[in-house]
Amino acid sequence: VPPAPRLPAASMSVVEHVREMAAAGLHSNVRLLSGLLLTMSGNNPELFSPSQKYQLLVYHADSLFHDKEYRNAVSKYTMALQQKKALSKTSKVRPSTGNAASTPQSQCLPSEIEVKYKMAECYTMLKQDKDAIAILDGIPSRQRTPKINMMLANLYKKAGQERSSVTSYKEVLRQCPLALDAILGLLSLSVKGAEVASMTINIIQSIPNLDWLSMWIKAYAFVHTGDNTRAINTICSLEKKSLLRDNVDLLGSLADLYFRAGDNKNSILKFEQAQMLDPYLIKGMDVYGYLLAREGRLEDVENLGCRLFNISDQHAEPWVVSGCHSFYSKRYSRALYLGAKAIQLNSNSVQALLLKGAALRNMGRVQEAIIHFREAIRLAPCRLDCYEGLIECYLASNSIREAMVMANNVYKTLGANAQTLTLLATVCLEEPVTQEKAKTLLDKALMQRPDYIKAVVKKAELLSREQKYEDGIALLRNALANQSDCVLHRILGDFLVAVNEYQEAMDQYSIALSLDPNDQKSLEGMQKMEKEESPTDATQEEDVDDMEGSGEEGDLEGSDSEAAQWADQEQWFGMQ
Numbered sequence: 001v002p003p004a005p006r007l008p009a010a011s012m013s014v015v016e017h018v019r020e021m022a023a024a025g026l027h028s029n030v031r032l033l034s035g036l037l038l039t040m041s042g043n044n045p046e047l048f049s050p051s052q053k054y055q056l057l058v059y060h061a062d063s064l065f066h067d068k069e070y071r072n073a074v075s076k077y078t079m080a081l082q083q084k085k086a087l088s089k090t091s092k093v094r095p096s097t098g099n100a101a102s103t104p105q106s107q108c109l110p111s112e113i114e115v116k117y118k119m120a121e122c123y124t125m126l127k128q129d130k131d132a133i134a135i136l137d138g139i140p141s142r143q144r145t146p147k148i149n150m151m152l153a154n155l156y157k158k159a160g161q162e163r164s165s166v167t168s169y170k171e172v173l174r175q176c177p178l179a180l181d182a183i184l185g186l187l188s189l190s191v192k193g194a195e196v197a198s199m200t201i202n203i204i205q206s207i208p209n210l211d212w213l214s215m216w217i218k219a220y221a222f223v224h225t226g227d228n229t230r231a232i233n234t235i236c237s238l239e240k241k242s243l244l245r246d247n248v249d250l251l252g253s254l255a256d257l258y259f260r261a262g263d264n265k266n267s268i269l270k271f272e273q274a275q276m277l278d279p280y281l282i283k284g285m286d287v288y289g290y291l292l293a294r295e296g297r298l299e300d301v302e303n304l305g306c307r308l309f310n311i312s313d314q315h316a317e318p319w320v321v322s323g324c325h326s327f328y329s330k331r332y333s334r335a336l337y338l339g340a341k342a343i344q345l346n347s348n349s350v351q352a353l354l355l356k357g358a359a360l361r362n363m364g365r366v367q368e369a370i371i372h373f374r375e376a377i378r379l380a381p382c383r384l385d386c387y388e389g390l391i392e393c394y395l396a397s398n399s400i401r402e403a404m405v406m407a408n409n410v411y412k413t414l415g416a417n418a419q420t421l422t423l424l425a426t427v428c429l430e431e432p433v434t435q436e437k438a439k440t441l442l443d444k445a446l447m448q449r450p451d452y453i454k455a456v457v458k459k460a461e462l463l464s465r466e467q468k469y470e471d472g473i474a475l476l477r478n479a480l481a482n483q484s485d486c487v488l489h490r491i492l493g494d495f496l497v498a499v500n501e502y503q504e505a506m507d508q509y510s511i512a513l514s515l516d517p518n519d520q521k522s523l524e525g526m527q528k529m530e531k532e533e534s535p536t537d538a539t540q541e542e543d544v545d546d547m548e549g550s551g552e553e554g555d556l557e558g559s560d561s562e563a564a565q566w567a568d569q570e571q572w573f574g575m576q
Contacts, residue, residue, distance in 0.1 A: 038053075197218070215238055219231055246277055328518065354385065366396055497529065
């Protein structure tokens with residue numbers, strides 16, 4: 001098709017030149033010229049017609065939007081809409097004569113609906129969601145485009161207006177039945193998978209090679225109901241299909257599901273696989289960094305953080321990864337600052353909220369930590385680690401009753417699996433009267449998953465209280481038969497010391513430290529054994545311990561000033 005005939009430059013008006021430059025993406029040029037022309041119009045109101053003034057204001061606002069000057073852009077868009085209102089009134093008073101010249105001009109006017117959408121985008125960038133909703137709500141339903149409905153759906157969801165959000169997502173799917181993010185939005189709002197699938201059935205039947213879509217919807221329906229096992233099985237079967245093999249999004253979802261199910265080993269493997277396929281991957285890397293930090297692989301965490309900062313420092317993930325490095329290096333005030341920075345970039349980052357909450361808890365600011373864990377639960381009601389963080393806060397503040405109520409609610413809501421059983425048992429262990437219940441719950445958890453590390457650790461803790469060291473050793477050896485974990489090796493070392501197996505205990509502490517060189521308790525276990533072997537050095541070791549203890553207290557006291565110091569040194573985080 002030949003291109004549309006172009007007017008000779010000499011016969012084009014100056015506003016048409018501005019429009020052409022805007023269409024060509026010459027934003028800086030549009031900004032300069034439209035700014036000058038608007039000043040001329042202000043000094044001589046007769047210079048441009050009302051429709052030309054409207055166009056100049058919109059193009060000028062668009063160039064400001066492109067330069068990320070959102071507040072200024074909003075003011076210009078508002079002026080443009082006022083101009084358009086005045087233009088509509090005059091056109092009603094003076095109807096068009098029907099001459100050919102007026103038709104192209106009216107066709108070239110920027111869409112008023114598009115202007116309102118751009119205004120809403122500005123408001124979301126300025127974190128003024130209420131204003132964004134108000135401007136989009138003002139557009140009649142029949143005039144809303146799919147992108148307006150999608151933005152409205154997301155804003156309603158964030159504001160907790162679930163019914164309005166569902167309506168808007170459904171409208172997106174009515175207009176665009178393959179809008180997969182809208183499908184995920186509906187599933188996250190507890191709309192049944194079957195109902196969502198029914199909205200796409202016609203398109204699946206009419207287009208070849210889309211037979212996977214119904215299974216994809218089924219998989220993510222399981223994800224959003226917290227049925228991790230069935231979600232994993234469904235995505236694995238999807239991923240095995242030759243046409244969807246090595247899809248980064250599916251691998252990322254699998255990694256996240258394994259993490260939620262407490263299978264950290266498989267989670268790390270899937271994250272590594274996704275990362276190899278897409279070296280610029282950012283989504284999910286915050287969870288990956290957290291898992292590496294938990295395993296004591298702090299050098300890998302540091303390298304991951306640097307790599308992510310090189311990709312983008314405008315996403316929450318690199319800040320969270322660096323925060324995990326700081327947290328597991330016991331630099332809690334820096335972790336707090338990095339978590340806050342991540343939340344500033346993405347207020348919906350669950351991992352950032354968990355990082356900041358954990359840092360606050362470890363700094364003794366438990367009530368502030370509780371607020372962050374509650375927000376994480378609101379955003380991710382199917383993620384057990386959010387509840388674990390909140391329950392740890394309750395236990396730290398000796399609020400056993402609140403912890404028990406929360407653990408029971410999680411057990412009922414997410415079902416009786418190894419993780420929820422262990423979480424409930426953890427709270428039961430805090431009260432002497434519920435020790436037997438804790439034992440029963442842990443036995444059930446280990447029946448389901450004999451290799452679940454948290455359940456093994458809690459069962460070992462119970463056996464230690466009962467001084468059943470031989471049973472504890474058998475339990476730990478069995479758990480370590482098919483996996484290697486720092487905490488399990490360290491606890492096995494403690495049990496072996498209790499039965500006077502000193503040499504093997506030393507071996508276990510050494511293995512634990514090889515897995516995590518920063519594991520303080522393994523170091524303490526080794527030092528205690530060395531003290532017993534060498535009594536003359538015991539007093540010196542105690543002095544060292546005292547010095548270390550006082551140093552940690554000093555860190556907590558200076559935490560606020562240190563946080564302020566990091567706030568002033570953003571360049572250190574790779575932003576230069």
